[in-house]
Amino acid sequence: MSMRNHPSDNERLESSAQQAMRAVVQALPDEEPSLAWRSALNERLLETAAQSRRRQRVVWFLRPALGLGLAGALAAVVMLRTSPEPRSLPTVQDGAGIEAELLATHRQSTNFVDVAGAGLDADEASYVGTPAVNPIWNEADIESL
Numbered sequence: 001m002s003m004r005n006h007p008s009d010n011e012r013l014e015s016s017a018q019q020a021m022r023a024v025v026q027a028l029p030d031e032e033p034s035l036a037w038r039s040a041l042n043e044r045l046l047e048t049a050a051q052s053r054r055r056q057r058v059v060w061f062l063r064p065a066l067g068l069g070l071a072g073a074l075a076a077v078v079m080l081r082t083s084p085e086p087r088s089l090p091t092v093q094d095g096a097g098i099e100a101e102l103l104a105t106h107r108q109s110t111n112f113v114d115v116a117g118a119g120l121d122a123d124e125a126s127y128v129g130t131p132a133v134n135p136i137w138n139e140a141d142i143e144s145l
Contacts, residue, residue, distance in 0.1 A: 012018065
């Protein structure tokens, strides 16, 4: 469509329908709010503003206090955290199960390696809690040491 077929804005504003609508709007009464209504609105706005200021003040004090409280609680947990009491590992006397015997054997071999070192034969060393018995030694061998 070309621009020639469309009426201009001025022509539309001067149309009879637009003139009738203008007359209706101008005939409407100009109402201003009453002073009592304005006063009530201002009082409500002041109350709302005062409540908002109080709420902001409380939040301003509580937010850092909450942060400090949480940091203090965390510090107390970290500093005062008690470690669990160390449990003793089971021994052969505690239970006759295979787990206890395996654990005792492991402890004995660890003690053997720690005390004797790599150069000692297993037959030469005695385990913890058992006498040193070597079937090939006799009393003369022990006395000569």
